[in-house]
Amino acid sequence: xxxxxHDDDHDGDRALLREMLRIRRFEERCVELYSAxxxxxxxxxxxxxxxxxVGVAAALxxxxxxxxxxxxxxxxxxxxxxxRSIMAEMFGKVEGCSRGxxxxxxxxxxxxxxxxxxxxxxxxxxxxxxxxxAEHMQATGRIVACFFGxxxxxxxxxxxxMNLAELWQLPILFCCENNLYAMGTALTRxxxxxxLALKASSYEMPAWAVDGMDVxxxxxxxxxxxxxxRGGGGPHFLELRTYRFxxxxxxxxxxxxxxxxxxxxxxxxxxxxxxxxLALDAAQLDTLEREIAAEIDDxxxxxxxxxxxxxxxxxxxxxxxxxRT
Amino acid sequence: MTATAPTTxxxxxxxxxxxxxxxxxxxxxxxxxEDVGRYGGCxxxxxxxxxxxxxxxxxxxxxxxxxxxxxxxxxxxxxxxxIVEIMTVNFSLLALDQIMNNAATLLHxxxxxxxxxxxxxMTTGAGRQVxxxxxxxxxxxxxxxxxxRILVPATVEDARGMLWPALEDPDPVMIxxxxxxYGTSGSIAADAGPVDITRAAVRRPGRDVSLVTYGGxxxxxxxAAEQLAPAGIEAEVLDLRTLRPLDDEAIVDSVRRTHRAxxxxxxxxxxxxxxxxxxxxxxxxxxxxxxxxxxxxxxxxPMPYARHLEEAAVPTVPAAVEAxxxxxxxx
Numbered sequence: 001x002x003x004x005x006h007d008d009d010h011d012g013d014r015a016l017l018r019e020m021l022r023i024r025r026f027e028e029r030c031v032e033l034y035s036a037x038x039x040x041x042x043x044x045x046x047x048x049x050x051x052x053x054v055g056v057a058a059a060l061x062x063x064x065x066x067x068x069x070x071x072x073x074x075x076x077x078x079x080x081x082x083x084r085s086i087m088a089e090m091f092g093k094v095e096g097c098s099r100g101x102x103x104x105x106x107x108x109x110x111x112x113x114x115x116x117x118x119x120x121x122x123x124x125x126x127x128x129x130x131x132x133x134a135e136h137m138q139a140t141g142r143i144v145a146c147f148f149g150x151x152x153x154x155x156x157x158x159x160x161x162m163n164l165a166e167l168w169q170l171p172i173l174f175c176c177e178n179n180l181y182a183m184g185t186a187l188t189r190x191x192x193x194x195x196l197a198l199k200a201s202s203y204e205m206p207a208w209a210v211d212g213m214d215v216x217x218x219x220x221x222x223x224x225x226x227x228x229x230r231g232g233g234g235p236h237f238l239e240l241r242t243y244r245f246x247x248x249x250x251x252x253x254x255x256x257x258x259x260x261x262x263x264x265x266x267x268x269x270x271x272x273x274x275x276x277x278l279a280l281d282a283a284q285l286d287t288l289e290r291e292i293a294a295e296i297d298d299x300x301x302x303x304x305x306x307x308x309x310x311x312x313x314x315x316x317x318x319x320x321x322x323x324r325t
Numbered sequence: 326m327t328a329t330a331p332t333t334x335x336x337x338x339x340x341x342x343x344x345x346x347x348x349x350x351x352x353x354x355x356x357x358x359e360d361v362g363r364y365g366g367c368x369x370x371x372x373x374x375x376x377x378x379x380x381x382x383x384x385x386x387x388x389x390x391x392x393x394x395x396x397x398x399x400x401x402x403x404x405x406x407x408i409v410e411i412m413t414v415n416f417s418l419l420a421l422d423q424i425m426n427n428a429a430t431l432l433h434x435x436x437x438x439x440x441x442x443x444x445x446x447m448t449t450g451a452g453r454q455v456x457x458x459x460x461x462x463x464x465x466x467x468x469x470x471x472x473x474r475i476l477v478p479a480t481v482e483d484a485r486g487m488l489w490p491a492l493e494d495p496d497p498v499m500i501x502x503x504x505x506x507y508g509t510s511g512s513i514a515a516d517a518g519p520v521d522i523t524r525a526a527v528r529r530p531g532r533d534v535s536l537v538t539y540g541g542x543x544x545x546x547x548x549a550a551e552q553l554a555p556a557g558i559e560a561e562v563l564d565l566r567t568l569r570p571l572d573d574e575a576i577v578d579s580v581r582r583t584h585r586a587x588x589x590x591x592x593x594x595x596x597x598x599x600x601x602x603x604x605x606x607x608x609x610x611x612x613x614x615x616x617x618x619x620x621x622x623x624x625x626x627p628m629p630y631a632r633h634l635e636e637a638a639v640p641t642v643p644a645a646v647e648a649x650x651x652x653x654x655x656x
Binding site for chain 2 (some may be wrong): 044096098099101102106108110115116118123126127132134138160167203307316318320
C-alpha cells in the first residue's frame with residue numbers, strides 16, 4: 001500500500017466515523033423531539049446498527065439505488081438526504097423530503113435514488129428487484145442495495161425475490177440487517193433455520209455473514225459484494241449481524257429480551273470501538289461532535305420554521321399532476 | 326388519408342394487437358407474467374409475441390405474484406413501462422400488498438416523487454365452470470383504492486385501444502379482461518388505435534331505463550334491452566368502461582334522461598361497485614328518479630362449479646329484463 005492509498009483510507013475511515021456519529025446524534029435528538037411531541041407516529045431507531053448502513057454505503061456510488069425499511073433514518077442520512085429535509089419530514093412539514101406525507105417510516109429522495117422507507121416487512125424487496133431489473137434492461141451499470149431486517153426472511157416475498165434475482169441475474173445487493181428480533185420475536189423463535197446466509201445460498205446466491213458491529217468489516221464485505229454485482233456476477237447477499245440498542249419503536253416496553261443481553265451488545269457499540277481504532281485526540285473528536293451538533297441544530301431549526309401544507313392540498317399526489325409521459 | 330375497411334377481430338386478438346403495438350412503439354415496454362412467453366399466455370393472448378420480441382421483453386416469471394408485480398412497480402419507478410399480466414383476478418390477491426401498499430400509495434407517500442407508470446392486466450369473471458378460485462369479479466374491490474385507474478374493456482375496440490393510453494398514464498392502471506369475452510369478435514377499423522379511457526359510453530340509446538354495466542355483463546344488458554323493446558321499454562345501455570374514476574357525469578346524465586336505473590354487475594352486491602354506483606345516483610340524481618334503483622348482481626356465494634348453479638349465480642338476461650320491468654312498472 002502506498003501513501004496515497006493510506007491517506008485515502010485514513011480519510012475514508014474518518015468519514016465512516018463521522019457518518020455513524022451523525023446518525024447516532026441525529027436519532028438521539030429525535031428521541032428528545034419525540035418526547036416533546038414534535039415528532040409523532042411510529043419512529044424506529046437505528047441506534048446500535050449504524051455500522052451497517054454506513055459500511056454498505058461506502059461501497060456504493062451516487063447513481064446506485066437504495067431501498068430501505070421503516071428503520072431508515074441512517075440510510076437516508078448516509079445517502080446524502082439532507083438532515084434538514086429528514087427532520088422536516090418527521091415534523092410533518094411540507095419542506096420534508098416526502099412533503100410531510102410519509103413521516104419517519106417513509107423517507108424518499110428520488111433525486112438521490114433513495115426509494116424509501118417501506119413499512120411492510122419484506123415489501124421493499126420486490127420493488128428493489130424491479131429497479132434492478134430496469135437497471136439490467138437499460139444496461140446502466142448501476143446496482144441496487146436493498147436493506148431489510150431478518151424478520152423479512154419469514155415472508156414469502158423474501159423467497160420469491162431471492163429466486164427471481166438469482167434466476168434473472170439482477171444487479172442487486174441484499175443487505176439483511178439481522179438484529180435478532182422481529183419486533184419482539186427472536187429469530188430462534190421464528191425460524192427453523194437461523195443461518196440466514198444459508199437461505200440465500202440455497203437459491204445459488206453468493207452469501208455470507210458479516211460482523212455488523214464493525215464498520216470496516218461491513219465496508220470491506222460490501223465492496224467485495226458490490227464489485228461482484230457490478231461486474232455482472234448477479235445478486236449477492238450479506239447477513240449483517242447487528243443489534244438495536246433501543247426499543248423496536250417508541251411504543252415498545254421491551255419485555256422480550258434481557259437487559260443483560262442488551263448490555264452485552266452495547267459493549268460492542270460500533271462507534272466507541274471505531275473511534276479508539278482511529279486514535280483521534282480529544283480535540284479532533286470534539287470538533288467532529290460540534291460540527292455534527294451544528295448540523296442537527298440547523299436541521300431542527302429548519303424543521304421548526306417549516307410550514308404545514310395547506311389542507312386544501314390534501315388530495316394532491318393521489319394521481320400525477322404532470323400529465324401523461 | 327383514406328378510411329381503412331373494417332376488419333373482424335376477436336377480443337383476444339385485439340388484446341394481442343394492443344400488446345404488439347405497445348411493444349413496437351416503445352422500447353421501455355415489456356410484458357411479464359406467468360406463462361406469457363413459451364406457453365403463449367394462459368388465454369393465448371400473448372401467443373407469438375415471444376418469437377417477435379424475445380425473452381427479455383416477453384418475460385416468463387415463476388409463480389411469484391407478489392415478487393413480479395412488485396418488480397413491475399420497481400421497474401416502472403426506474404424508467405421502464407412494464408405490463409404485468411396476472412393470470413386471473415383471484416391470483417392478484419397474492420400481490421394485493423404490492424398493488425395497494427406500493428403501486429397505489431408510493432406517489433402520495435413520497436410527496437409526488439414516485440409516480441408508478443405500471444399497467445397490470447388480468448382476467449376476471451365467471452362463466453367457464455372453473456369454480457370458486459378462478460371465477461370472481463373483484464375489479465370493484467380495486468376500484469375502492471385511491472391512486473389506481475381501473476379499466477374494464479367490454480368491446481373489441483376497447484380491448485384494442487385501452488392499453489396504449491394506460492401505458493401513457495403516469496400512474497398505475499389495472500385492466501380487467503372478462504374471460505368470457507376473449508372468444509367474442511367484433512368489427513373494428515383496420516387502423517383502430519387508442520381510445521379515450523376516461524369516459525363511459527352509451528352503447529344503446531333509450532328513454533325509459535338506464536342499464537348501467539361494464540365488462541362481461543355488457544352483452545347481458547344489450548340483450549336485455551333487445552328483449553325489453555317489444556314490451557315498449559326502451560332501455561339505454563351505459564358501458565362504464567372505467568370503474569375508477571367513475572364517470573359520474575355520464576351516469577347522472579343517463580339517469581336524468583330515463584329516470585330509472587338498473588345496475589348490472591358480476592360482482593357481489595354487498596360493499597360493491599354496484600352499491601357505489603347506486604349511491605352516486607342517489608346523491609346526484611335522487612329527484613330525477615321515478616323508481617328506486619335496482620341491482621342485478623352475482624349471488625353472494627363462492628362461485629360453484631356445476632353449470633346450472635353457476636348460471637343461477639351470475640347476472641342473466643332474464644334477471645336484467647325482470648329488474649328493468651319492475652323499475653318501469655314501479656314508476
